[in-house]
Amino acid sequence: MIRFDGIAATKGRFELRDVTFALDPGAYGVVIGPAGSGKTTLLEVAAGLLAPSAGRLEVGGVDAHALPPEDRRVGLVYQHAFLFPHLSVRENVAYGAADDATLDEAAARMGVTELMSREVRGLSGGERQLVALARALARRPRLLLLDEPFSALDPRRRAVIRREVRALHGAWGLTTLQVTHDFAEAGMLGDQAILLDGGRVLQSGTPAEVFRRPASPYVAEFLGAENVLAGAARDLGEAAPDWIDGAPAEHAHGHRAFAFDSEGLTLYAVGDFAAGAGHAVIRAEEITLSRDQRHDSARNRFAGRVIEVVTLGALTRVTIEVRGVPIVAALTTRSATELALEPGLAVVASFKAMAVHLC
Amino acid sequence: MSDAPRSRALPRLLSVLAALAGSLLLLFLAAPLIELVGTSGGEGLRRLGTDAELRGSLALTALCATTATLLGALGGTPLAYMLARRDFPGRAVLSAVLDLPLLIPHPVAGIALLLLLGRESAVGGAALEFGFRIIGTPLGIVSAMLFVSAPLFVSGAREAFAKVDARYEGVARTLGDTPWRAFHRVTLPLAGRGLLAASVVMWARAVSEFGAIVILTYNPKVASVLSYDRFTSFGLSEALPVAAALALLALLPLTVLRALRPESRAER
Numbered sequence: 001m002i003r004f005d006g007i008a009a010t011k012g013r014f015e016l017r018d019v020t021f022a023l024d025p026g027a028y029g030v031v032i033g034p035a036g037s038g039k040t041t042l043l044e045v046a047a048g049l050l051a052p053s054a055g056r057l058e059v060g061g062v063d064a065h066a067l068p069p070e071d072r073r074v075g076l077v078y079q080h081a082f083l084f085p086h087l088s089v090r091e092n093v094a095y096g097a098a099d100d101a102t103l104d105e106a107a108a109r110m111g112v113t114e115l116m117s118r119e120v121r122g123l124s125g126g127e128r129q130l131v132a133l134a135r136a137l138a139r140r141p142r143l144l145l146l147d148e149p150f151s152a153l154d155p156r157r158r159a160v161i162r163r164e165v166r167a168l169h170g171a172w173g174l175t176t177l178q179v180t181h182d183f184a185e186a187g188m189l190g191d192q193a194i195l196l197d198g199g200r201v202l203q204s205g206t207p208a209e210v211f212r213r214p215a216s217p218y219v220a221e222f223l224g225a226e227n228v229l230a231g232a233a234r235d236l237g238e239a240a241p242d243w244i245d246g247a248p249a250e251h252a253h254g255h256r257a258f259a260f261d262s263e264g265l266t267l268y269a270v271g272d273f274a275a276g277a278g279h280a281v282i283r284a285e286e287i288t289l290s291r292d293q294r295h296d297s298a299r300n301r302f303a304g305r306v307i308e309v310v311t312l313g314a315l316t317r318v319t320i321e322v323r324g325v326p327i328v329a330a331l332t333t334r335s336a337t338e339l340a341l342e343p344g345l346a347v348v349a350s351f352k353a354m355a356v357h358l359c
Numbered sequence: 360m361s362d363a364p365r366s367r368a369l370p371r372l373l374s375v376l377a378a379l380a381g382s383l384l385l386l387f388l389a390a391p392l393i394e395l396v397g398t399s400g401g402e403g404l405r406r407l408g409t410d411a412e413l414r415g416s417l418a419l420t421a422l423c424a425t426t427a428t429l430l431g432a433l434g435g436t437p438l439a440y441m442l443a444r445r446d447f448p449g450r451a452v453l454s455a456v457l458d459l460p461l462l463i464p465h466p467v468a469g470i471a472l473l474l475l476l477g478r479e480s481a482v483g484g485a486a487l488e489f490g491f492r493i494i495g496t497p498l499g500i501v502s503a504m505l506f507v508s509a510p511l512f513v514s515g516a517r518e519a520f521a522k523v524d525a526r527y528e529g530v531a532r533t534l535g536d537t538p539w540r541a542f543h544r545v546t547l548p549l550a551g552r553g554l555l556a557a558s559v560v561m562w563a564r565a566v567s568e569f570g571a572i573v574i575l576t577y578n579p580k581v582a583s584v585l586s587y588d589r590f591t592s593f594g595l596s597e598a599l600p601v602a603a604a605l606a607l608l609a610l611l612p613l614t615v616l617r618a619l620r621p622e623s624r625a626e627r
């Protein structure tokens with residue numbers, strides 16, 4: 001549906017460089033990046049509001065070079081809504097609506113039917129975003145471009161609207177490209193995650209792939225990986241079946257076992273990596289803590305001491321020191337309470353070889 | 360302990376001096392006009408009933424200023440939009456050229472216009488061929504008013520367009536509008552108050568113009584030229600009612616601007 005091929009574009013101090021990725025028709029793509037990475041600029045190029053200085057852009061299989069925004073059948077929702085202040089809510093939603101039935105459905109799905117008779121000026125930030133979503137959807141676009149569209153909504157409403165947008169995306173056969181800084185949202189919504197930083201695509205793939213297999217330590221940290229260790233990998237040969245969770249013996253072929261040496265620790269990993277200097281990434285939720293040595297399939301098992309326990313609602317982050325190296329584990333607060341974790345306590349941290357990603 | 364009172368005294372003294380300076384300037388600006396309108400405003404209004412030349416002059420002034428403003432808005436609006444939205448080579452030079460009429464003495468502006476529009480010039484000569492005389496007619500008055508006051512419209516209109524975030528137009532484009540339709544349906548309404556305010560400022564400036572008009576078209580007399588003519592011919596007493604009537608006429612745009620301003624603050 002949309003293909004970026006070596007796209008470069010500049011808007012003020014924001015710059016895109018050599019952006020290449022594609023979204024198939026019907027796909028839900030999520031662009032993740034920090035502030036200033038060029039996410040909004042990317043959407044504006046897709047919408048035709050900003051001409052690229054290099055590269056090729058295809059929309060609907062057609063070279064978009066000569067395709068003005070009004071002919072691209074896109075729906076664009078900025079983070080700050082940009083509702084037309086001189087028009088009422090109804091006039092805003094109806095502005096480019098395909099027909100009355102689509103208008104009514106979009107308004108109902110976004111929960112703004114009761115707001116239709118009101119003026120824009122009196123709306124809250126969340127209401128403005130919902131009206132902007134309804135306005136874009138009422139046009140029945142084929143490509144929906146969303147710039148942090150749920151940021152002003154409270155958590156409960158955000159969850160509801162997220163579901164509605166995803167449902168409409170499926171029901172209407174839309175192709176959607178959404179910008180967010182929230183990777184959890186990317187995982188919930190996206191078929192494809194595109195990581196953008198400094199105007200460049202760092203990695204793209206399914207959210208699970210990107211999450212589990214970050215292309216670089218920078219991407220890993222960007223996605224919130226708490227344990228990123230520098231060191232060197234040694235190829236140990238073909239991995240034994242018991243290194244790979246639940247896989248029968250014949251599936252061990254093609255998986256190689258590695259030892260990764262870092263600051264006095266040796267971790268074991270399995271996958272398709274290259275030996276030599278690099279980084280090991282272990283997500284905090286992959287690490288299990290126990291008060292004693294337990295016998296399980298985890299290849300990696302280390303004794304350490306709790307340094308810090310931070311409770312964040314239903315989750316607790318525990319930092320332990322293992323031979324001078326801080327390791328962060330995430331577990332449910334219930335589990336943390338049952339283990340009676342507190343600073344100074346001796347614990348055993350364990351994680352599987354499959355949980356270690358080398359990059 | 361003895362330092363504390365001294366350290367408070369200086370800022371207090373500076374505040375008093377600042378207030379005094381501001382008050383003196385305000386007095387200097389307001390006093391002549393209050394004196395003029397206060398002593399002669401009534402007489403000026405009475406003369407409107409009896410002085411046909413005064414009535415005609417004020418009507419001519421208002422009509423020419425309105426015509427100049429309409430022409431200025433017609434040409435100045437696309438210019439202002441382009442300056443507000445587009446980045447192009449020579450933009451700074453263009454802005455400087457637009458500011459020039461504001462900087463040169465107005466009799467000099469009149470002389471420059473005379474060169475361009477006079478009988479001996481290509482433009483003036485061509486106009487005569489088609490039966491139009493510019494110098495010494497209301498056309499000459501409109502030309503002078505347009506020259507000196509249009510830059511004020513362009514400046515104000517440019518600011519009005521710049522205040523309208525370009526993303527409104529972008530959203531309108533994605534909703535199916537062509538650039539002209541987006542301008543017409545979104546940008547123009549949102550910039551409307553600012554454009555109106557710019558028009559009022561231009562009109563006020565046009566009404567009060569003297570230096571360029573007196574070179575191009577002494578007759579028929581606009582109000583500013585009439586007040587000068589009455590002063591030089593008959594003295595202060597005859598000039599005062601005309602001057603007061605013109606000052607009252609200048610209050611009109613001020614009132615309109617005040618009416619526009621409170622809402623434009625809320626829109627921001």
